[in-house]
Amino acid sequence: MELAEVLEALRERWDEVQEFLDESARARLRELLTAPSGDPERIARRIVRLLLASVPDGHPVRAVFEDSVRYARGARAEQINREAVLSALAFFGRRPAAAAQPPPDADDWLLDAGNVTAAEYRAGGHDPADPDLIRLTDRQGTVRLPSFQFDGASGLPLPLVVEVNRLLDADDDPWGVADWWLGANAWLDAVPARLLGTPGEHSLLAAARAEIAEW
Known part of the structure; x- marks a missing residue:
């Protein structure tokens, strides 16, 4: 799985993952999302690592990202689809927090x-x-x-x-x-x-x- 695929999977579970962020993680995430410059691929990898550190062991969403940290280095990073990463980062920056699980009265x-x-x-x-x-x-x-x-x-x-x-x-x-x-x-x-x-x-x-x- 390339980093772009990891980010796409994270987009699908974004609302759910946000529930696990404490104030420190949220502050760090805001810093990454509002950085005036920098390599978007490196920023994306840092976001993935930050969120992985926040998701508890055993939670189903972890299985999607367990091996994603290996994209922090190595030749595989060259395979990253830059447009996909930029699109994912833009999504993270605009997506509001919300509950991903069905509401208690969901049909x-x-x-x-x-x-x-x-x-x-x-x-x-x-x-x-x-x-x-x-x-x-x-x-x-x-x-x-x-x-x-x-x-x-x-x-x-x-x-x-x-x-x-x-x-x-x-x-x-x-x-x-x-x-x-x-x-x-x-x-x-x-x-x-x-x-x-x-x-x-x-x-x-x-x-x-x-x-x-x-x-």
Whole structure:
């Protein structure tokens, strides 16, 4: 696994890892993220080591990063995809802290409605960290993306789903937005996700706006 892959994996578990940072680690992380200059690859390796030191032994997320420290030196560093590292660092700098685990009142049935894991989605050449997608973290720590969001042929996000997700702020409230898509909607008299690809999909944006008006 190259460093860029390690950072991508860290992006998927970023919210969860942040919960383990004490004030000293958070201060050090801020220093690394706000450094006015420096080699982004070296900064990325330092971030990985810092976060690894904060994650407790036995936690599932450790398995992803156990051998990542070897990228601090050696010829393998030359294989690093510089653009991927820069992208990951930019993500770390803007991503807010949030709880990765499902909220106590999460409806686990939402995970049974059909989904792909973040790893599977990334393997298809797509970005599972896209803030316009619903990303649900199950109780084992696996990030899952509900399948209705994607075109069955290309695997790309459906433009209408992206627009609605952005309107309802799926990045901030993924479980609530998943429930909106997969639960019965009185305004539509239907389950919104089932209207995708039908004439009824033209009412989805109006229904989403009506949802916001009720908040």
